[in-house]
Amino acid sequence: MPAPYQRIAATIRHRISTGDLRQGDRVPSTRELMRAYGVAMATATKALTTLQQEGLVHSRPGVGTVVGPPRRTPARTxxxxxxxxxxxxxxxxxxxxxxxxxxxxxxxxxxxxxxxxxxxxxxxxxGKDALVLQMVDTAIGDFPLPPGPPAGWREGIETAARLQWAAYRRHLWLPGAITVGRPQLVPNLLSHGDAVLRSLTDLEPSKALYVSISVFGYVRGVALNLESEALAEQDTGLTADEWADEQVDRLAALTGELPGFKALGVPEGFAFDFDLDTLFESGLELLLDGLAVQLERARTPLR
Structure with a gap:
């Protein structure tokens, strides 16, 4: 059975082939497709992207997506x-x-x-590598840190982490374009790192830097799942919860008498709504609770 984005693309493709949509006509936007077919934005976008890759439609600035391949112009002066x-x-x-x-x-x-x-x-x-660096800097820069100092160390780190998460949510390619071990040296990314370091002045310098990298790595690590989850939903037409519902029998067979799962009541009698935003917030809370212990130790003199 075709995925939802494939069915949407096939409908538009048919309208083009029958002349219902002619050269230069605007095709429905992603939001119009979302309303008409009851699908997520990622699914509607995938349908239009498929038609663009086939050369049937292209984006026209100020108009939207229109029928026909992009106009090929000679090199400009x-x-x-x-x-x-x-x-x-x-x-x-x-x-x-x-x-x-x-x-x-x-x-x-x-x-x-x-x-x-x-x-x-x-x-x-x-070149392209230099362009990607500028894309990263611009994408992060669209989520600036608030002016003025935070109320405390925890608020400072939470603010930076949540702004990064918001940037990753808007640009699903972004976490994959950033590395941890050899981070991109771009101004806006460095300012986020600096915001975390300013909250860790009670720690020994190398420890503070490792904590800062850990926070950054945690947010990015969870965010790496955003794009793969969106693609999986596009390809299967199933949300994470719908996919999980189809795996109940297989989960029961695999977990069997495993005590940890059995204690949770998996799969019978256990309802779990997987959500990446909830996962991010839950993990951030755990990370900061652990950091609070570290900071308390650093502030308490040895007796």
Whole structure:
């Protein structure tokens, strides 16, 4: 049975083939598809992305998604390319990554969206690796830290962690574009790290840095599941809870007499609604409760 996004794409494809939607006509937006078919935004986006990859539709700035392949224009003159700003390139790249994932991003694709030559992009953002760094910096920068000092160490860390989580939630490609061991040295990411370090002045410096990295790694680690979960829902048409409901018999067979699961009443008599936002908040609370013990020890002089 086709997944929901495939059924939506097939419907639009049929309308195009029969002439109901003609060259240049606007096709339903993601929000219109969400309302019409009762699907999530990720599913509606996947349907439009599928049609874009087939060359049946393309995005037109200021209009939306329209029928037909993108207009291929010859390389623009240097005068026209010079009007393009770095912000234009970075924001276009972020929009494409949000829609199709970071793996689908290419300088050629961005140039096509902007109607300029591929080489014209390099004077603004450098190569793709440099562009991704600027995308990371811009995406994090859209979630600035509040002015003024926090009320306490816990609020300072919670604020930074939740802002990072919000950025990851908006840009599902973002956690995969950031590393822990060799972090990207971009201003907005460093400012988030600094916000955590300012809350840890009672700790020995190397300990404080490890704690800061642990907080960052925890938020990113949970966030890495956001994109895979969205893709799984697109491909299967099932939410996490719906998928879990279909696994009850298999879970019962695998857990059998395992005491931990049996104590929970799994699978009979146990209801568990898996939610990544709840998982994030629960884990953050555990992490900060443990950190509170560490800080108390650091503040208590040895007797």
């Amino acid at each position: 240097s005068e026209v390319v010079s009007v393009l700003s770095r912000e234009d390139v970075v924001r276009t790249a972020i929009t494409l990554a949000d829609t199709e994932g970071l793996a689908a991003l290419s300088m050629r694709r961005i140039a096509g969206e902007l109607g300029v030559s591929t080489m014209g992009l390099y004077r603004h953002v450098g």
